[in-house]
Amino acid sequence: MWMRIVTGSEMKLLDKWAVEERGIPTVLLMENAGNAIAQTVKQIFASVSGRYVIILVGKGNNGGDALVAARHLHQLGAEVKLFLLFPPEEFQGAVKTNWHFIESLDLKWHQLQDDHSFYLLKLSLNNCDLIIDGIFGTGFRGDPQGHVSRAIQVVNESSCPVLAIDVPSGLDADTGRVGDPCIKANYTVTFAWAKRGLVLYPGKHFVGKLVVADISLPQDALALLDKEEHYIDRELAKKLLPQRDWEGHKNSFGHVLVIAGSRGMTGAALLTSKAVLRAGAGLVTTCLPASLADLFDIAFPEGLTRGMAETRERTLAAAAWWEMSPLLANKKAVVFGPGLSTHPEIGDLLEKLLAESLVPLVIDADGLNVLAQDTGILKTAKIPVILTPHPGEMGRLLGVSAQEVQANRVETARLAADLFQSIIVLKGAATITVVPDGHIFINSSGGPSLATAGSGDVLAGVIASFLAQGLEPACAAMLGVYVHGLAGDLLAESKGIRGVLAGDIVETLPLALKTLKS
Numbered sequence: 001m002w003m004r005i006v007t008g009s010e011m012k013l014l015d016k017w018a019v020e021e022r023g024i025p026t027v028l029l030m031e032n033a034g035n036a037i038a039q040t041v042k043q044i045f046a047s048v049s050g051r052y053v054i055i056l057v058g059k060g061n062n063g064g065d066a067l068v069a070a071r072h073l074h075q076l077g078a079e080v081k082l083f084l085l086f087p088p089e090e091f092q093g094a095v096k097t098n099w100h101f102i103e104s105l106d107l108k109w110h111q112l113q114d115d116h117s118f119y120l121l122k123l124s125l126n127n128c129d130l131i132i133d134g135i136f137g138t139g140f141r142g143d144p145q146g147h148v149s150r151a152i153q154v155v156n157e158s159s160c161p162v163l164a165i166d167v168p169s170g171l172d173a174d175t176g177r178v179g180d181p182c183i184k185a186n187y188t189v190t191f192a193w194a195k196r197g198l199v200l201y202p203g204k205h206f207v208g209k210l211v212v213a214d215i216s217l218p219q220d221a222l223a224l225l226d227k228e229e230h231y232i233d234r235e236l237a238k239k240l241l242p243q244r245d246w247e248g249h250k251n252s253f254g255h256v257l258v259i260a261g262s263r264g265m266t267g268a269a270l271l272t273s274k275a276v277l278r279a280g281a282g283l284v285t286t287c288l289p290a291s292l293a294d295l296f297d298i299a300f301p302e303g304l305t306r307g308m309a310e311t312r313e314r315t316l317a318a319a320a321w322w323e324m325s326p327l328l329a330n331k332k333a334v335v336f337g338p339g340l341s342t343h344p345e346i347g348d349l350l351e352k353l354l355a356e357s358l359v360p361l362v363i364d365a366d367g368l369n370v371l372a373q374d375t376g377i378l379k380t381a382k383i384p385v386i387l388t389p390h391p392g393e394m395g396r397l398l399g400v401s402a403q404e405v406q407a408n409r410v411e412t413a414r415l416a417a418d419l420f421q422s423i424i425v426l427k428g429a430a431t432i433t434v435v436p437d438g439h440i441f442i443n444s445s446g447g448p449s450l451a452t453a454g455s456g457d458v459l460a461g462v463i464a465s466f467l468a469q470g471l472e473p474a475c476a477a478m479l480g481v482y483v484h485g486l487a488g489d490l491l492a493e494s495k496g497i498r499g500v501l502a503g504d505i506v507e508t509l510p511l512a513l514k515t516l517k518s
């Protein structure tokens with residue numbers, strides 16, 4: 001089963017429901033959480049006995065989990081030392097209860113409050129086997145201050161591995177924002193469901209290996225949330241991948257119409273069109289300005305090329321619509337945008353396409369730039385529309401800056417999906433796909449190797465290819481971003497993260513599909 005994602009705030013709601021409606025006491029959930037930490041430590045080290053474990057303890061429930069973990073690890077024979085970030089008198093509720101258990105165990109502990117205690121912490125970190133971070137969990141916002149900040153810096157300077165409880169302290173569980181400083185963990189054991197901030201950047205860099213531990217919170221709690229969030233991991237992508245019909249022929253795998261290219265940007269049309277076929281569709285027809293068609297035809301023998309009416313600037317003219325519209329008849333998907341330019345006549349073409357086409361449509365690049373001039377035309381669409389903006393294009397569509405988009409990618413994408421009643425694929429590290437009813441899918445694959453010119457043109461082609469192969473629009477978008485990212489990951493392994501060309505991504509798509517299937 002793939003991973004469900006919740007925000008820190010949603011988790012609080014679910015915890016409250018379990019405690020108040022199902023009568024599961026907080027102290028029991030905390031016991032399960034702390035025990036899950038100890039069990040993970042047991043899996044990391046073949047034997048826990050004799051291991052020297054330093055545990056940092058905050059005053060909230062995350063600190064409570066740390067106290068439970070300390071007790072279990074002590075019972076398993078580990079040498080445990082606690083460093084408290086706050087005076088124990090501040091513990092309340094289940095945390096206080098667990099502190100009483102600790103007091104009866106005669107474990108070593110110090111309160112981090114002066115130079116001497118920090119000296120002791122540094123000394124302990126010199127020869128410990130593991131640091132457990134139980135300072136802050138989902139209740140944290142902002143930047144760590146004072147001695148908390150100092151403790152996090154000391155931990156990050158140490159060479160000892162770090163296991164974070166629920167979230168690395170300093171990380172915002174809702175947004176993935178990291179405070180200055182933030183614990184850089186090697187392992188994060190999160191409870192019940194993955195927190196959104198753990199799978200978004202920059203947070204994801206601080207998480208290390210992510211483990212989701214069951215703490216007996218009832219699964220039906222999720223029914224309380226009206227919007228679902230999922231992680232597009234291998235499991236989910238595998239489930240989405242369409243079966244290949246062994247007796248199929250090129251028509252059974254779908255025909256895509258690519259409307260792309262202008263003088264100086266014919267390559268964009270080529271990348272998109274090639275990606276359509278490399279991701280498994282049977283046929284592709286590319287519409288581009290007439291004067292570019294012959295060269296394109298030679299460069300891409302596997303595709304069908306249609307040269308059409310062009311402007312003086314050698315961009316597609318509005319009149320091209322009359323040549324284009326009959327071609328829609330047998331198509332399963334259309335891509336509109338890569339390399340088209342923002343010539344006013346491109347806007348006319350998009351308006352016609354939206355108002356008249358019955359074929360699912362992916363709008364990318366210049367298609368989005370012309371759409372930004374009048375997003376109202378989306379209202380005329382009779383078909384599902386997938387918009388694939390990068391943060392700059394998203395900003396232009398919404399009239400905000402790319403920085404504002406990046407500051408809260410999830411909520412921005414959700415707003416756009418609602419506003420435009422379209423599927424939004426907000427590109428960038430951890431690409432976010434949102435459907436108009438607000439459900440969210442965060443991609444797990446891909447990395448810096450994909451940050452190269454033309455990479456987006458490839459993605460548009462891949463998504464259209466999956467549409468043509470029969471996937472529902474949201475599924476085509478999700479699988480598209482995953483497979484595109486996986487191709488990037490395979491290239492990162494074989495070629496490294498620098499110097500990858502978009503054409504390399506295209507060529508790696510079949511291998512990505514094969515890897516996913518295996």
Ligand SMILES: NC(=O)C1=CN([C@@H]2O[C@H](COP(=O)(O)OP(=O)(O)OC[C@H]3O[C@@H](n4cnc5c(N)ncnc54)[C@H](O)[C@@H]3O)[C@@H](O)[C@H]2O)[C@@H](O)CC1
Pocket residue numbers: 012015016019026029030033058059060061062063064065135136137138139140141142143144145165166167191215
């Ligand atoms: N609520 C529950 O039933 C359960 C919660 N669990 C644990 O509890 C955690 C959440 O517990 P809490 O809600 O108590 O929160 P935390 O344990 O994350 O602690 C937050 C504390 O830090 C303070 N704080 C927030 N931002 C700060 C900042 N910038 N600088 C200084 N202090 C700051 C808050 O006022 C609060 O006192 C989870 O992450 C998980 O580890 C688990 O025990 C399982 C059950």
Ligand SMILES: [K+]
Pocket residue numbers: 062133134135136137164165166167168169
């Ligand atoms: K933590």
